[in-house]
Amino acid sequence: MFEVRYTDLAARIGRLETPHGSVETPAFVPVVHPVRQTISPQFLKKMGFDLVITNAYITFRHYGDEARKRGIHDIIGFDGSVMTDSGGYQVLEYGSVEVEPAVMAQFEKDIKSDIPIPLDKPTGYGLPYEKASEYVRITLENCKKTLEVVGETDAVWVGPVQGAEHYDLVEHSARALDAMGYQLMALGSPVEVMEAYEFATLARMIARYKKAIPAKPIHLFGAGHPLTIPLAIALGCDMFDSASYMLYAKDDRYMQPQGTARLADLAYLPCQCPVCSSYKLDELRSLPKDQKTIEVAKHNLHVLKAEVDTCKQAIMDGRMWEYAVQKARAHPKLMEAVQLFGGSEFEFMADNTPAFKEKAIFFFDPVDQHRPEARRFRQMASAFKSAKKKLVLFPEGEVHPFYSTRGFKELAKKFPDAQVAAYNPFLGVIPAEISDVFPASHNLTSRLARKIDDYPSFTESLDAFLANNSFDEVIVVADDFMKQAKLKARVEDYHSDHVIDRL
Ligand SMILES: [Zn+2]
Structure with missing residues (x-):
């Protein structure tokens, strides 16, 4: 019917x-x-x-x-x-x-x-x-x-x-x-x-x-x-x-x-x-x-x-x-x-949102962190378990997927024993292994100055990722956004003993 x-x-x-x-x-x-x-x-x-x-x-x-x-x-x-x-x-x-x-x-x-x-x-x-x-x-x-x-x-x-x-x-x-x-x-x-x-x-x-x-x-x-x-x-x-x-x-x-x-x-x-x-x-x-x-x-x-x-x-x-x-x-x-729409009573909106879209999705400003595709990705990344003891965080660029970029290849060469991950204000942490999953593989994020306090979902995702893994060392290529993340204190909270905030 x-x-x-x-x-x-x-x-x-x-x-x-x-x-x-x-x-x-x-x-x-x-x-x-x-x-x-x-x-x-x-x-x-x-x-x-x-x-x-x-x-x-x-x-x-x-x-x-x-x-x-x-x-x-x-x-x-x-x-x-x-x-x-x-x-x-x-x-x-x-x-x-x-x-x-x-x-x-x-x-x-x-x-x-x-x-x-x-x-x-x-x-x-x-x-x-x-x-x-x-x-x-x-x-x-x-x-x-x-x-x-x-x-x-x-x-x-x-x-x-x-x-x-x-x-x-x-x-x-x-x-x-x-x-x-x-x-x-x-x-x-x-x-x-x-x-x-x-x-x-x-x-x-x-x-x-x-x-x-x-x-x-x-x-x-x-x-x-x-x-x-x-x-x-x-x-x-x-x-x-x-x-x-x-x-x-x-x-x-x-x-x-x-x-x-x-x-x-x-x-x-x-x-x-x-x-x-x-x-x-x-x-x-x-x-x-x-x-x-x-x-x-x-x-x-x-x-x-x-x-x-x-x-x-x-x-x-x-x-x-x-x-x-x-x-x-x-x-x-x-x-x-x-x-x-970011609240739990609206989670049902994700159920019918396609897991993959042919067109890149657009991220403009804070309200877009609530879109179901971003929520779904952050949930997946938060549950990601790395076997590595070292983490290298790198700002996501415009080329997707992240693992196919030159930046990633250089990092992987320089830190062969590290978990390499990109980050994006809307998607949170993007481990290289899942950087080809939609919408990490397919998004366009406007390059605006952003206040990290406007992106609580980003810090939640970062904290969840750190808590779920046990890195001894975290190396961050920090852009202006990430510099606001008080990463040093954050990382110490999760038992890492060493953080370097730029290469
Ligand atoms: Zn008319």
Whole structure:
């Protein structure tokens, strides 16, 4: 039902099979109103959206039996895959909906939704723990009831994971839904968190979920911002739905890859989509309100689509880290989330990162020490055991692998009985024997002045390497970076009696 084709970080390009065809993920899923459509779903299909989401509750109230007869695809005029939200949003807005979970489940089955969502009770943001816990319990009960009602089915029923910033509730929800047999999960993602750009909270919620359920596809509710999407993709989210393209447009908000702008504040239209290339800025601004909304909404859809496509290409190129960090520069709060990636709760991001990449990976500044390839290499080097009693440390140059360089050959000749190792601020110690292992074999490190205090992972790796071996003598060709390492004291800590800090 879900096949993963390419991965990088926790991001993945996959294929989700539904009764109305397959959907490539990551996918942005535009929200379509079942009754009033300002942009037709067929137009969305032409733009390349194979999956849309609509509201089953509104469909139920507005069409009732007619929808059961015609099916949701005919009602909204879309022949691709249709996901249906069952009213959770209405619960959030108006407190409750007047429909039983079992009735809703049968209705979603009857209208032939491809990806139906059981009636859930979203926790939103800022609910006290007890209350959030109660909402989680109700949602899980509804989900159980729903499966009993629908029985055998081709549809991909969604398990809504609630709990929000109460991370243990997120994990509890995810595990319970997984045990019930749900094959596609959806993370209830509080709009408040995303509107306040609390990306670090969002990243933690996703991480907690991924730790529990790493493999199954996961949808993120309500994510329709060009900054949220790449972060969520890097963390392993596969689908996102939002009405943001239209809501923003109604408010004259123009999406850009690095954020949104008010149409009134723009001096240029910095986009080449079909909308922006057919209007001058003034023309677009002075369109009648309804027409302007539609045009800006179409532009916004182009930006969202381009964002997802750029992420997919980055996954294929093994450049998802570079892209996520590049995006993080667009907003300080996004960088807060990326800074978390070095922590243990984000170790899952390494699991799907390829062990080898054809292109050299880039190291720029301290945040890059957290990238999974570097972490993985440092772990391996830390465990390296040398039979030698003498260590020669040498700064890594630009030629890879290190053992094929002239510098290495000279050192090996001069110190035939020594363990020769290079060092790099991001990779730590690189013993010559494993210098052909990726990414020691394949990286490009910018030659910037660096403060060693910004690279705690380097000193950890160096200490672990020294502790794991028993060198009597350490000879260091110290560059400006290594000179800050207080190597003499360090080496003495590890029982060596002799250190020379230059040749
Ligand atoms: Zn545009």
